[in-house]
Amino acid sequence: MSALALGLIAALCWGFHDICVRFLSQRTPISACIFTVILTGLIFHTAATLTTGTVQALPAQAVYLSVGAGISFIIATFGLYYAFERGPVRLVAPLIAGYPILSVGWAALQGTPVSALQWLAVLAIVGGVSCVAALSDTSDEETPPIGPTILFALIAAAGFAGTFALGQPAAAMSHEMPSTLVTRVTALLLVIVVLFLFKQPFWAGRKALPWLVAMGLADGIALMCVLSAGALENAKYASVSSSLFGMLTVILAWMFLKERMTSAQWAGCAVAFAGVGFLAL
DSSP states (O other), X not given: OOHHHHHHHHHHHXXXXXXXXXXXXXXXXXXXXHHHHHHHHHHHHHXXXXXXXXXXXXXXXXXXXXXXHHHHHHHXXXXXXXXXXXXXXHHXXXXXXXXXHHHHHHHHXXXXXXXXXXXXXXXXXXXXXXXXXXXXXXXXXXXXXXXXXXXXXXXXXXXXXXXXXXXXXHHHXXXXXXXXXXXXXXXXXXXXXXXXXXXXXXXXXXXXXXXXXXXXXXXXXXXHHHHHGGGSTTTHHHHHHHTTHHHHHHHHHHHHSOOOOXXXXXXXXXXXXXXXXXXXX
16 A cells, blocks of 8 residues: 555545544543553554564664654644644634645755656645635634744644654654554553643543543554555655545535535645655656
8 A cells, every 4th residue: 555545544544533623622621631542542552563563673773763653643633633622723723734844854964866747736735625625714713822823733733744754764663553553552641740740630421431432443544554654665655645534524514423624625626636646656
């Protein structure tokens, strides 16, 4: 499977994750949501690692990179949740969706050739996703000051880019299953420490639990897909195509929640998928 295809699977999983957040964010503590999702993702990945027989020792460098990826992933997760809690979507989504620019830029700095047309395709994907997500926000409610919101969104974007920049090389030099497991363990330990330090709740409630478990499974599959692309050609494209999750969230809402899609949003979808199609050539 190509890196681009793995990124699309991740985008679909994260799109499902985000549409579930719409139901839960207003009635469930964010800290409990994050803890349950990360814990479920770790249980899923542990079971997958054991059943596939891929338990193996990692070289020291792969361990360091995987731990760094776990730290970056939790930074990104907290940034994303708090940015979307503050809103508005039209401000937050385009900023977070810009992380592929950082990923491709880092790959270019590492010596990976990136042509002008490939850069144009990346910008088309980011622009299309941003258009669809921003136009989906029709709320007229007052929002908190935008300064901290922008900061949270930029932290999330940098965190996602850092996760992939560190996790993909770790998978390439060892095996994606044990290296991603290290990333998951690191992420959970950090969540526990943060919640204890700030005295935040761990328990989300029985009603929210099934949804959060489903979100954790989707998140586990998504992260595994993007990081496992590290051993494939053009690994950076997994990061790029996974950024479609913001757009797919809106499309899923249109399909299952009967939310309206405007002609401008459909045009944004066409532009984003055209960029993906070009990268797939």
